[in-house]
Amino acid sequence: MSSIEIFIIPIGLFMIAGALIALYQKSLVAAIIVSGVVSLVASVIYVMLAAPDVAMTEAAIGSALTTVVFLYALGRIRKQGGSEND
Amino acid sequence: MIKRLFIFAAIILFGLMVLPLVTRIAPFTELTPLAAKYVGAEAHELGAANLVTAVVVTYRGLDTLGEVTVLFAATAGVGFLLRSRTKKDSSIADAETQAVEAGVQAADPESAVPVEVEVEADRRGSGASGAAATRRPAPLSELLSSASVVLFPLVLMFGAYIFIHGHLTPGGGFQGGVVIASGFALLMAADASRTLNHGVLLLVESLSGAAYVVLGLLGLVLAAGFLDTTFLPFGKLGQVFSAGAIPVIYSFVGLKVGSELTNILESLRK
Secondary structure, rough: OOHHHHHHHHHHHHHHHHHHHHOOOOOOHHHHHHHHHHHHHHHOOOOOOOHHHHHHHHHHHHHHHHHHHHHHHHHHHHOOOOOOOO | HHHHHHHHHHHHHHHHHHHHHHHHHOOOOOOOHHHHHHHHHHHHHHOOOOOHHHHHHHHHHHHHHHHHHHHHHHHHHHHHHHHHHHHHHHHHHHHHHHHHHHHHHHHHHOOOOHHHHHHHHHHHHHHHHHHHOOOOOOOOOOHHHHHHHHHHHHHHHHHHHHHHOOOOOOOHHHHHHHHHHHOOOOOHOOOOOOOOOOHHHHHHHHHHHHHHHOOOOOOHHHHHHOOOOOOOOOOOOOOOOOOOOHHHHHHHHHHHHHHHHHHHHHHHOO
């Protein structure tokens, strides 16, 4: 087991835990933010695996832009009165 | 119960289908012949210091053009969907406000308490629509608006740096474009009443998309084939003006992606 793997396995477990939290979270806003955090952690793993190009894409699209788009979409859904129970 | 059994069986069948991928294919211990060719020949064939960019823009240039096209189709779809929705929405919202007002007037003579409850529920259910209906601008966050003034130019510059230096350092058109779009997202979050000019965004987007295709056709005419970047001088490896047309193409991709994603955010926001 190389030294990188020792770090990557706990980070991967953290990502799985984050994904489960995002799935079972009652508050939609919190779920969106947690899924953004999962993307951010994934980009850290890509940097450790020497793939900075992929890491940049993941950090910019996965954690920044997707979160913003989801939040705007949630705002629009709430504006239309689609769901009052979240 | 039976439904769950079916789902379980389907999952197991799918697992059996992809099992050979796990058992039969061993991880590579050395570069495949194609990868070895790229690594060995790229520096004097294309002159880009960042091999990933050379592969993405030149060897797999047609795939990148396809990706840009997919993003364009997605943007067009979002714009079309949201534009036709907004018209209907505003009419529905108007009808709703009228109905609520009528209800308030009708309930007014009976007692004051139900009216308050109804208004309160309406506000809680759709806080944003309440604000939109009364045209009250959202209160500005002092922290966010002062930070956006300082950060927006820096974010923009960083995005431009990423796609201009795509052939030297990690990153490229897509990453730089997304960084630029996130700068605009910061601007939108800081000031809700600020509107961006859709015409300029569309102009930048379509002009840079067309320029990308024109550069590809120039490669067809002046060099070996479509999207061949060797028709411009190579320069010295590791400098900004090097690697033929790669930085030019990536700059156009960056502008296109940035304006497209900003356009998506802008049309989602309304």
